[in-house]
Amino acid sequence: MITPKTQTAIAVLKCIYARDYGTCIKQCTLTEGQMQVLLTQLTNAGLIILKEKEHPLEIQSYIPAKRA
Numbered sequence: 001m002i003t004p005k006t007q008t009a010i011a012v013l014k015c016i017y018a019r020d021y022g023t024c025i026k027q028c029t030l031t032e033g034q035m036q037v038l039l040t041q042l043t044n045a046g047l048i049i050l051k052e053k054e055h056p057l058e059i060q061s062y063i064p065a066k067r068a
Contacts, residue, residue, distance in 0.1 A: 008030065013042065013064075016048055032057060046065050047064070047065055048065055049062065049064075049065050
């Protein structure tokens with residue numbers, strides 16, 4: 001069984017890979033702090049990269065580490 005945290009991480013990754021920031025993330029109701037932790041974890045895991053000179057709390061500031 002996939003935990004809610006894992007489901008949220010998958011949804012965030014899907015948004016970043018699809019560059020669909022407006023619609024797919026709405027199902028993930030995270031606080032700013034929770035989003036910051038999740039984005040940091042995904043970055044540390046090597047799944048996403050923060051764009052240069054971008055805001056680290058905004059999902060659109062990230063790109064996939066590798067293209068599928």
